[in-house]
Structures are given as C-alpha cells and as structure tokens.
Amino acid sequence: MFKLKNQRLLTANSSLEILEAQYFCAVASVLSIPDDDHTTRQFYNQKTPMLGSQIQETSHLDPQFYLSALINCKNLHQIKSIHSQLSVNGLLNDPFLANKLLYVYLRYNALDDAHNLFGKMPERNPVSWSVMIGGFAKAGKYLNCFDTFRDYFRSGQQPDVYTLPSVIRVCRDTQDLKMGRIIHHIVHKFGLHTNTFISAALVDMYAKCGVIDDARKLFDTMKMKDLTTWTVMIGAYAACGNAKESLVLFDQMLEIGIVPDKISMVTVVNACAKLGAMNKAKMIHDLIKKQYHSLDVILGTAMIDMYAKCGSIDTAREIFEKMREKNVISWSTMIAAYGYHGQGQKALDLFPVMSRNRIKPNKVTFVSLLYACSHSGLVQEGLEIFSLMQEKYFIKPDVKHYTCMVDLLGRAGKLDQAFDMIENMKVEKDVGLWSALLGACRIHNHVEMAQKAAESLIEIQPHNPSHYVMLSNIYAKAGKWENMAKIRAQMTNKNLKKTPGFTWVEAQNQVHKFSSGDHSHCESKKIYEKLKSLIQKLEDSGYVPDTEFVLHDVNEELKLGNLYAHSEKLAIAYGLISTPEGTVIRMTKNLRVCGDCHTFMKFVSVVEGREIVVRDAKRFHHVREGVCSCGDYW
DNA sequence: ATAGGGTTAG
Numbered sequence: 001m002f003k004l005k006n007q008r009l010l011t012a013n014s015s016l017e018i019l020e021a022q023y024f025c026a027v028a029s030v031l032s033i034p035d036d037d038h039t040t041r042q043f044y045n046q047k048t049p050m051l052g053s054q055i056q057e058t059s060h061l062d063p064q065f066y067l068s069a070l071i072n073c074k075n076l077h078q079i080k081s082i083h084s085q086l087s088v089n090g091l092l093n094d095p096f097l098a099n100k101l102l103y104v105y106l107r108y109n110a111l112d113d114a115h116n117l118f119g120k121m122p123e124r125n126p127v128s129w130s131v132m133i134g135g136f137a138k139a140g141k142y143l144n145c146f147d148t149f150r151d152y153f154r155s156g157q158q159p160d161v162y163t164l165p166s167v168i169r170v171c172r173d174t175q176d177l178k179m180g181r182i183i184h185h186i187v188h189k190f191g192l193h194t195n196t197f198i199s200a201a202l203v204d205m206y207a208k209c210g211v212i213d214d215a216r217k218l219f220d221t222m223k224m225k226d227l228t229t230w231t232v233m234i235g236a237y238a239a240c241g242n243a244k245e246s247l248v249l250f251d252q253m254l255e256i257g258i259v260p261d262k263i264s265m266v267t268v269v270n271a272c273a274k275l276g277a278m279n280k281a282k283m284i285h286d287l288i289k290k291q292y293h294s295l296d297v298i299l300g301t302a303m304i305d306m307y308a309k310c311g312s313i314d315t316a317r318e319i320f321e322k323m324r325e326k327n328v329i330s331w332s333t334m335i336a337a338y339g340y341h342g343q344g345q346k347a348l349d350l351f352p353v354m355s356r357n358r359i360k361p362n363k364v365t366f367v368s369l370l371y372a373c374s375h376s377g378l379v380q381e382g383l384e385i386f387s388l389m390q391e392k393y394f395i396k397p398d399v400k401h402y403t404c405m406v407d408l409l410g411r412a413g414k415l416d417q418a419f420d421m422i423e424n425m426k427v428e429k430d431v432g433l434w435s436a437l438l439g440a441c442r443i444h445n446h447v448e449m450a451q452k453a454a455e456s457l458i459e460i461q462p463h464n465p466s467h468y469v470m471l472s473n474i475y476a477k478a479g480k481w482e483n484m485a486k487i488r489a490q491m492t493n494k495n496l497k498k499t500p501g502f503t504w505v506e507a508q509n510q511v512h513k514f515s516s517g518d519h520s521h522c523e524s525k526k527i528y529e530k531l532k533s534l535i536q537k538l539e540d541s542g543y544v545p546d547t548e549f550v551l552h553d554v555n556e557e558l559k560l561g562n563l564y565a566h567s568e569k570l571a572i573a574y575g576l577i578s579t580p581e582g583t584v585i586r587m588t589k590n591l592r593v594c595g596d597c598h599t600f601m602k603f604v605s606v607v608e609g610r611e612i613v614v615r616d617a618k619r620f621h622h623v624r625e626g627v628c629s630c631g632d633y634w
Numbered sequence: 635a636t637a638g639g640g641t642t643a644g
Contacts, residue, residue: 067635095635096635099635099636100635102636103635103636126636127635127636128636129636130636130637131635131636132636133636133637134636134637137637160636160637161637162636162637163636163637164637165637165638166636166637166638168637168638169637169638195637195638196638197637197638198637198638199638200638200639201637201638201639202638203638203639204638204639226638227639228638228639229638229639230639231638231639231640232638232639233639234639235639235640261639262640263639263640264639264640265640266639266640266641267639267640269640269641270640270641297641298640298641299640299641300641301641301642302640302641302642303641304641304642305641305642327641328642329641329642330641330642331642332642332643333641333642333643334642335642336642336643337642339643362642363643364642364643365642365643366643367642367643367644368642368643370643371643371644399644400643400644403644404643430644432644
C-alpha cells in the first residue's frame, strides 16, 4: 500500500499494480495531482508498463524521474512546481534536466519563464542555446532570436545544424531576404549546406520571400532531398501562382519512390484547389483514400476546398459531412464554397448549425458569410450578419468585411449607401475596396462615383496600368475627352503598359493557360477558328458585345481579343473535350454578375451541350495586377 | 534532449 500526500490509501494486489500505484504516487506528488483525479491517474497508469521499471522508492531525487514528469506535464502550473522542486534538490545543475525544463516552458508558450531560466542556468550547453533560439523564433520574438544567436556566436561557438534552421525561419517570417542571403553565406562558410534541415529551411525562406527562382536553384542543387524538401518546393509553386509546376514536382517525387505523408498531401491538394483541375483532384483523392482510412481536420478541410474550387460543391459537402472533427476553418471553408457557387442561402443555413456544434466563428467566417450574401443578392441578410458580427461576437470589421458590404450594397444599386460606408469607415482603404465600388458603378452606370473610385485606386497604386485604363474608359464614356487624353498621356509618361490577365482550363487531364490575344497554344489556330464560329453564332442570335470598357484606340484585332479573351477556354474545351450530350457547364464562380458572359455561357451550353470546368482568373496571384476585362466576371 | 514542410477570405 502507498500513501499519497493527503493520506488516502491506495491498495494494490499484483506486482504490476504495485508498480502502477508506486508510479502514480510519485508523479502525483511531484505534479500536485489530487489522488482522486481519475482521468489523470488513468493517463499515468497507461504509461506504467514502459516506465514502471525505472521507478524506485527514492524517486524524489532521481533525475530520470523528473525527466518523465516533465515530459508528462499538462499545464504551466505543473511545470513551475517541478521547477521549484528541481531547484530545491539542486538538480538544475543537470544540463539534461534544465534543458528539458526550458523546452517544456517554451512548449507552453511561457517565454518569460523560459528566458528567466535560461539566464540563470548554471551551465549552458549548445542544446540550451538552440532550444532558446528556436523558442524565440517560434514565438515570433525575432530580435531576441537574433540577439541570442549573436551571443551564441560570440561565446565562441560555431553556428550549427540546430540553430541555423531557427534563424532562417526568422528571415522567412520577417521576409528579410537580405539577412536570409547572409545566413545562406554563413551556411556555406561552415560547410553546412549538405544538411537537409538547413537546406529545406533555406528553400522555404527564398520561396516565401518571393524569389521562387532562387528557391528552385537551391532545390535543384540539393543532392539529398527528403519529403520535407519536396513539400516545401511544391507548396512554394502553389503559393506563387504556378500550381501546375507543383503537380509536376509531385509526380516526380512519387516517381523516385518518396511516399507522401499527410502534410505533403495537404500541400498538393492545395495546389489542385488553386488550379481547379478536377481530374488531378480525383487522382489525388484516390491516392489519399489508399493511404488513409479517415481524414484529419486539416487534410479534410483542404479537400473540401479543393473539390469546391474544382466545381464540385456536392463532393465538397460529402467530405464535410464525413469529417469526424471539424474546426472553424472547416466550417468557414464550406460556407465560402457555397458563397462562390452562388448558393448564398445554403451558406447562411450552415451558420446556426455551426453554432450548435459549438464552433465559434472568426473574422474569416464572417467574410465568407458576407461574401455569400453579396454574390447571391441577399442584401437584408448581409446587413443583419454585419451587425450580428459586431454586436454579438464583438468582431470589428476589417477592410475585407467592408469590401463585401460595398459589393453587396453596390450590386443592389444602393451606391450612395455603399459610398457612405466607405466614407465613414475607420479602417485603411485598399485596392479591393475601391474595386468593389468601381465594379458596382460599372453595373449601374454611375460615372461620377466611378471616377472617384478610379482616382482613389490610382492614388493607392500609381503604377498599376489597369486603374488608368479604367479611368480613361470612364472619361471616354462620359465624353470627357480632355480628361481622357490627360490620363492616356500620364500612362505614356510613366511608361505603363497593360498586362494581360490569364485563365486556365482543364481539358483531358491537361491544364492549358491563355491570355488575351495569345497565339502560343499549339492548337491555337483551331481554337481561334472555333471561337470565331462561336462568336458568329452568338451574334446571329442577337448578342451584342460590351465594347464600353475596351481602350478606344486599339486596333480591331486586339479589341476582339480582349473582349473574347476568356472565351478561348470555351473554344479549346469544345475542340478537345468530348462529354455526353446535355451535360451542363459547371462554373466555380457565380455568374450572375454579368449578363453578357452569363448569356454567352448559357447559350453555348445549350448549343454544344458539353462539360468543362472553368476557373476564376482573379484567384491567381500573378493575375492580380493584370487587367481582366471579361475575365472579371468568370 | 535541440532543427525544416500543412487548412478558410482577399
């Protein structure tokens, strides 16, 4: 029998039970756990078969015992309790124990306690330093991290494979490319470039600092590439808008026999979502099904997003339903999916269900909800959500929430109300916000307000040609030729040229990329012929293209190219895809915004009866600065 | 003992 602190007795019969009880008593006394805490007791008992043999009656002075106690700590209070006992028993001199204590403090985000301990540690070895440096890096305490790294350097130590990844991580998180390159230099100087931890961190750093080519160069020179390295590179391409290359790399990785884990699956699923490539999506899904019985939250959420963006909202919902654990991101993803599929009411319906499941909405959830309202014309509902968010959930609207509201009000024709909202908001106004207003002005032909919006856009981004084109078009429409000339002159003076927008289409398991007036595709001739005949069919049935916002002095061919740029994907689809008659065209983006394109799509779907998946050009990073005329609506 | 990669909006 063993006695606990509060003198209650614990009975044990078999030798194993004696060990269990012994272990539990010892742990409980160190951690100040009451002996009637059954859950905790069960937890420790489970560990007993492995650890029991190490436990002795004199465990209070046994470093090994404290080590396991530290590993099993459940809260900061317990850690502090151990800390003081280690201190009393003079065990802090043991670098193993002290380092573990330091590490555990950091794991519970007790940065100050950790730093304190670090300062008082009688003996600091390289592990202590790397734990502390890593802790600062993870916590986002960049200056502290660099300072400690420097001190470590100065204390006569060399940078090593444990400290450098943390420092490189800081360069990544602060987007400090300059420092990143310096560290890279140091890595070479100390001959550490063969370490995969360091190289993978460097590849990641370059990628997240926006120099993807440097990342790739380093990646290509690496002799030993492990799964993490591949994952970093695959994710990097997806993030910079070249998701196609992500999938190429993923295939290469599989080919050389590297088996993906959940994290790399998430990365490639994300790439598929960005591409909107349904066939690829299904292949990845099969691969995942083979390897895993169930989806974890993150992988499941990524899959919901992927299927929704590839056009299959139903499969997205199925996965959502099947997921055992769902967090706020899973719910927001599903809500957003209904939003851009134009099913605003279904998005709204999910909200109370989410609350019933005790998931607290965050600001992104509300962006998704408001977005859903604006794309389904649910004005009243949107206004209600907007005030609910502030009054019940105490979430302050940021510029994205306001953008949804401006979009919502603007599309509904309540332009003055939208403008008032912009005037009165206390958040910094950005490009997206003014673009939303401008879009609404275009729909409702409000020239004066459009002018204000375009001017604001130019003020924020004086070097973005698309804003000048917009303003010029607005002046042209209003017959303000002098103003228009001025704007055109400004464009010439600043040497601004219009950059094309891109679209992608997936046909027969291949992803094709197009831009306006682009003849680079190998089937280009066929595509343009098909396009021409489609346009002819359209015009025969009374379709009048909207030439209003095309630059006025461009030649006819360019004009046509611009107007129908994004029709190319239809054309290629008709040239290359064969699907059963009567299948409807599935869009990943709600179409109700533009009568022209909608009419066009509907018309084509009736005439041709084929299925394609079209992706929204605006989702791609390198398109963001471009001008998409018709593409805006797709 | 200490180090690198993952999910939602825009």
